[in-house]
Amino acid sequence: MDTKGKMMITCKEATYLISKREQDVLSFAERLQLKFHLMMCKYCRRFAEQVHFLNDAILKMKQKVEDQEDGIQLSKQSKDLLRSKIAEAQN
Amino acid sequence: MKHYLNPNKWVDSYADYLYRYALSRVNSDELAEDLVQETFLSGIKGSSNFQGNSNERTWLTAILKRKIIDYYRKKSSVKEFSLDQTDERFGKQGMMNDHWLDNKAPKDWQLNAQDQIENDEFKAILQACIRHLPEKWASCFILRVMDEMKGEEVCKELNITSSNMWVMLHRARLQLRDCVEKSWFK
Numbered sequence: 001m002d003t004k005g006k007m008m009i010t011c012k013e014a015t016y017l018i019s020k021r022e023q024d025v026l027s028f029a030e031r032l033q034l035k036f037h038l039m040m041c042k043y044c045r046r047f048a049e050q051v052h053f054l055n056d057a058i059l060k061m062k063q064k065v066e067d068q069e070d071g072i073q074l075s076k077q078s079k080d081l082l083r084s085k086i087a088e089a090q091n
Numbered sequence: 092m093k094h095y096l097n098p099n100k101w102v103d104s105y106a107d108y109l110y111r112y113a114l115s116r117v118n119s120d121e122l123a124e125d126l127v128q129e130t131f132l133s134g135i136k137g138s139s140n141f142q143g144n145s146n147e148r149t150w151l152t153a154i155l156k157r158k159i160i161d162y163y164r165k166k167s168s169v170k171e172f173s174l175d176q177t178d179e180r181f182g183k184q185g186m187m188n189d190h191w192l193d194n195k196a197p198k199d200w201q202l203n204a205q206d207q208i209e210n211d212e213f214k215a216i217l218q219a220c221i222r223h224l225p226e227k228w229a230s231c232f233i234l235r236v237m238d239e240m241k242g243e244e245v246c247k248e249l250n251i252t253s254s255n256m257w258v259m260l261h262r263a264r265l266q267l268r269d270c271v272e273k274s275w276f277k
Contacts, residue, residue, distance in 0.1 A: 010181070010188070010189035010190055011181060011189060011190040011191045012174065012178065012181045012189040012190075013174070013189070015261070015265065016174055016257070016258070016261050019257070019260060019261035019264045019265075020257050020260075020261070022264075023235065023236075023242070023260070024242065024257075041190075041191075043191040043196040043197055044191070046196075046197035046198075046199065046200075047197045047268070049200075049202065050197055050200060050202070050268055050272075051264055051268060053200075053202055054217070054264075054267060054268065054271065055236070057213075057214075057217055058217065058221070058236060058237070061214050061217060061218065062115065062237060064214075067108075068111070071107070071111055072107075072110070072111055072114060073107045073110070074106050074107055074110045074124065074127070078106075078124055079102050079106055081128075082101075082102045082106060082127070082128055082131060083102050085128060085131070085132065086098050086099070086101060086102065086131055086132075086135065087099075089098075089131075089132050089135045089136070090098060090135060
């Protein structure tokens with residue numbers, strides 16, 4: 001996307017910069033454009049807040065899901081199958 | 092400490108963990124099971140590569156991670172995505188061109204962030220929404236956000252340009268946000 005030289009960006013462009021900001025550093029010009037847009041746009045302010053919140057939630061959840069002892073488990077049947085495959089592969 | 096491999100204990104010790112790891116990154120139970128199986132078999136085949144510096148679980152997880160990347164790489168018949176494609180969330184003409192349409196715009200979630208993040212039902216919804224991302228954008232999102240791979244690595248693995256990656260990530264985020272809003276913040 002090219003927003004160079006524009007003072008006013010659209011919501012479509014602003015949301016893109018908001019997404020990008022979660023994982024990368026924006027250029028100085030992009031930061032200014034976004035800041036200016038966010039001052040005027042309630043929806044994009046919400047979008048920014050929510051996207052950031054979701055990212056945060058994903059990172060926290062990720063670790064928990066994997067470590068959860070009582071979480072989802074493989075069925076006994078699947079485990080038996082795995083055991084036999086492993087035994088077979090070792091021979 | 093030197094670690095040793097003991098494949099006969101793998102199923103009891105790591106199968107559930109690896110299954111959950113896979114399940115949060117691909118969208119089918121069956122595929123997650125297959126990936127776990129392939130991981131164990133590759134582990135046995137490659138056991139001579141095990142240096143004993145990391146523990147078994149870390150080693151097996153690295154193998155699984157690789158399998159997931161390979162899966163997405165094979166899947167991605169990558170098209171070039173551009174921000175110019177029409178997006179029903181935004182207006183199409185006049186003053187409102189490319190600005191949020193009122194009925195598609197983000198609603199007020201009244202975020203009380205900490206509470207929600209800790210809420211099990213919310214977590215389940217978030218997970219379901221991630222798993223249901225359309226595959227064409229999921230690959231990028233999973234590798235970059237879930238696996239915290241570097242941007243350049245993601246581009247290399249999926250053979251895409253970085254601008255394409257940003258657009259795919261952005262599409263995934265728009266979709267994910269919509270999904271969470273529909274399912275949770277009714």
